[in-house]
Amino acid sequence: MKSFIFNNVFLKNAYTCVGPVEGKGPLKNYFNKIYDDLYLGQKCWEDAESKLLKEAILGVINKSDEEIDLIVSGDLINQNAVSSYAIKDLNIPYIGAFGACSTMILSMIIGANIIESKNAKNVICATSSHNCTSERQFRNPTEYGGGKPKTATFTVTGGVACQLSEKGLIKITRATVGKIFDSTLNNPLDMGSAMAPAACETLLEHLRDFNLESNYYDLILTGDLSDMGFKIVKDILTEQKVFNANYYDAGLMVYDIKSQKVFSGGSGCACIGVVSMGYIKFLLENKKLKRVLLIGTGALMNQMSVNQKKTITSIAHAIALEGVEI
Amino acid sequence: MKSFIFNNVFLKNAYTCVGPVEGKGPLKNYFNKIYDDLYLGQKCWEDAESKLLKEAILGVINKSDEEIDLIVSGDLINQNAVSSYAIKDLNIPYIGAFGACSTMILSMIIGANIIESKNAKNVICATSSHNCTSERQFRNPTEYGGGKPKTATFTVTGGVACQLSEKGLIKITRATVGKIFDSTLNNPLDMGSAMAPAACETLLEHLRDFNLESNYYDLILTGDLSDMGFKIVKDILTEQKVFNANYYDAGLMVYDIKSQKVFSGGSGCACIGVVSMGYIKFLLENKKLKRVLLIGTGALMNQMSVNQKKTITSIAHAIALEGVEI
Numbered sequence: 001m002k003s004f005i006f007n008n009v010f011l012k013n014a015y016t017c018v019g020p021v022e023g024k025g026p027l028k029n030y031f032n033k034i035y036d037d038l039y040l041g042q043k044c045w046e047d048a049e050s051k052l053l054k055e056a057i058l059g060v061i062n063k064s065d066e067e068i069d070l071i072v073s074g075d076l077i078n079q080n081a082v083s084s085y086a087i088k089d090l091n092i093p094y095i096g097a098f099g100a101c102s103t104m105i106l107s108m109i110i111g112a113n114i115i116e117s118k119n120a121k122n123v124i125c126a127t128s129s130h131n132c133t134s135e136r137q138f139r140n141p142t143e144y145g146g147g148k149p150k151t152a153t154f155t156v157t158g159g160v161a162c163q164l165s166e167k168g169l170i171k172i173t174r175a176t177v178g179k180i181f182d183s184t185l186n187n188p189l190d191m192g193s194a195m196a197p198a199a200c201e202t203l204l205e206h207l208r209d210f211n212l213e214s215n216y217y218d219l220i221l222t223g224d225l226s227d228m229g230f231k232i233v234k235d236i237l238t239e240q241k242v243f244n245a246n247y248y249d250a251g252l253m254v255y256d257i258k259s260q261k262v263f264s265g266g267s268g269c270a271c272i273g274v275v276s277m278g279y280i281k282f283l284l285e286n287k288k289l290k291r292v293l294l295i296g297t298g299a300l301m302n303q304m305s306v307n308q309k310k311t312i313t314s315i316a317h318a319i320a321l322e323g324v325e326i
Numbered sequence: 327m328k329s330f331i332f333n334n335v336f337l338k339n340a341y342t343c344v345g346p347v348e349g350k351g352p353l354k355n356y357f358n359k360i361y362d363d364l365y366l367g368q369k370c371w372e373d374a375e376s377k378l379l380k381e382a383i384l385g386v387i388n389k390s391d392e393e394i395d396l397i398v399s400g401d402l403i404n405q406n407a408v409s410s411y412a413i414k415d416l417n418i419p420y421i422g423a424f425g426a427c428s429t430m431i432l433s434m435i436i437g438a439n440i441i442e443s444k445n446a447k448n449v450i451c452a453t454s455s456h457n458c459t460s461e462r463q464f465r466n467p468t469e470y471g472g473g474k475p476k477t478a479t480f481t482v483t484g485g486v487a488c489q490l491s492e493k494g495l496i497k498i499t500r501a502t503v504g505k506i507f508d509s510t511l512n513n514p515l516d517m518g519s520a521m522a523p524a525a526c527e528t529l530l531e532h533l534r535d536f537n538l539e540s541n542y543y544d545l546i547l548t549g550d551l552s553d554m555g556f557k558i559v560k561d562i563l564t565e566q567k568v569f570n571a572n573y574y575d576a577g578l579m580v581y582d583i584k585s586q587k588v589f590s591g592g593s594g595c596a597c598i599g600v601v602s603m604g605y606i607k608f609l610l611e612n613k614k615l616k617r618v619l620l621i622g623t624g625a626l627m628n629q630m631s632v633n634q635k636k637t638i639t640s641i642a643h644a645i646a647l648e649g650v651e652i
Contacts, residue, residue: 069328092505093502096626116445301410305372310411315410
């Protein structure tokens with residue numbers, strides 16, 4: 001078995017902040033802070049994203065009674081630069097992680113292992129994304145007057161951080177690190193379809209490794225598979241006879257897809273981040289959910305690989321959160 | 327104390343492969359494979375770098391009697407794409423790490439914690455860099471006829487992988503995860519000077535945390551500080567009264583700086599990687615060295631942040647290797 005077991009790791013504090021579009025979405029009451037301005041008063045979008053991430057990290061530091069030993073963070077921007085500039089003044093050791101849009105879950109898996117190994121007591125795991133930094137980096141220049149297909153997603157503007165600790169009311173019980181899946185697709189405007197099989201592989205591996213039925217979890221939540229990828233996952237799970245999964249995707253929760261102009265749903269590192277550390281954490285704390293499996297999904301390509309017509313490789317990492325009986 | 331202690335982690339197998347310039351350097355006899363062609367028979371430099379990394383990982387897999395549970399890897403190329411394409415067909419769970427040129431040491435620290443937490447028995451930690459992928463990504467377009475200042479470094483073309491395990495003849499004893507240091511400098515052609523203070527901070531923190539004298543280690547080796555950064559580190563260590571350090575930099579070992587046209591030394595993720603997993607591992611195994619502290623150094627900027635005139639943030643991660651008495 002290659003999946004991970006944690007005996008001494010808990011999710012404690014979390015903090016989420018989002019931009020104007022997310023702040024008008026169905027989960028608006030579950031975020032700690034909503035910014036009306038995509039620039040957040042900064043000079044450029046990259047600085048705005050760094051500010052979102054720093055706000056989230058400081059939000060957790062302010063909530064915490066303990067000293068933070070380590071930050072694990074990453075983002076979509078080249079060389080994780082948003083994380084570097086967000087964290088540089090905090091004087092806390094920093095591990096950079098990269099899993100594209102699965103980075104929040106990957107950061108939590110790395111952080112959980114370091115607590116489990118007794119090398120840290122309190123670790124902040126964090127990530128961010130920003131609609132405009134992603135558009136600029138991945139989809140600029142756009143063709144003159146060019147529209148987007150309905151398979152495209154809308155990058156969530158948000159920063160999210162959580163504190164993993166040796167004590168808490170939500171236990172981190174298990175994790176499965178994903179294998180890289182070659183989607184054989186190469187349309188960067190349909191990453192949901194490219195990532196959906198990776199999510200299924202990781203979920204099925206997780207269930208096999210722990211000999212669990214899919215309905216063991218009250219909720220299985222993928223990160224940002226879009227309307228397209230969500231349907232593919234449901235089809236694969238039906239085909240694989242995983243009938244009982246209560247399965248949903250964070251990118252379909254963070255926006256009202258019918259009324260907000262977000263194509264086929266939300267995406268980006270912050271997507272599963274703000275949904276899970278805002279809304280899902282609330283449901284776990286209030287016993288509306290007892291066991292949740294978060295599956296972060298990431299497309300591991302870059303602009304150069306798209307230009308070189310390479311197929312999109314993808315990955316999915318899973319982590320299980322369970323409410324503790326008191 | 328924020329540094330890490332490992333009780334059950336060992337460095338077992340390693341494999342290094344390099345390009346033509348490194349293959350003519352002073353350490354040529356300590357690499358497993360030397361390629362004469364920068365393309366390695368591939369269609370583009372990015373594929374060549376992926377091949378170097380995959381060769382190194384397969385080299386370790388072939389040497390190993392055990393099943394590999396996990397690969398931790400990262401590289402300099404946007405979104406760690408070189409690692410993704412190198413690892414995609416190996417069917418092994420993958421954690422993406424990013425620490426710029428400190429990535430080899432960061433990967434080893436993450437891998438060591440996962441073994442220490444008992445969640446894996448055999449982890450491959452890997453990285454790569456390629457002179458031409460770095461030049462294309464970070465320094466293209468160059469000005470017409472533009473030369474480089476003597477502070478510039480020469481990115482090492484190489485792939486490196488090692489196997490961390492529960493048994494072995496070289497013990498991973500300690501590690502210190504670095505904090506991000508704002509160099510206040512912004513010359514991307516003098517990254518040695520920008521990273522040198524980060525290396526000193528991590529070294530001094532490491533010595534303080536474990537109450538060690540600097541001469542506890544037979545060798546303290548930084549990653550790629552260049553001739554410039556090397557001198558700065560020596561000055562700071564003298565100022566801080568760390569007199570006894572047997573200190574050197576991998577970027578000054580991998581090339582003959584006087585005869586090879588490499589500006590002020592080697593750099594890139596593979597620099598400390600191929601030097602430590604080739605030459606230093608050999609010296610440890612043959613009892614020429616007993617205790618070594620590797621300090622990987624990384625400049626955490628990207629092209630956009632350079633264009634935005636941001637100062638260069640840097641980081642250094644340290645890991646200690648000690649020969650086991652039989």
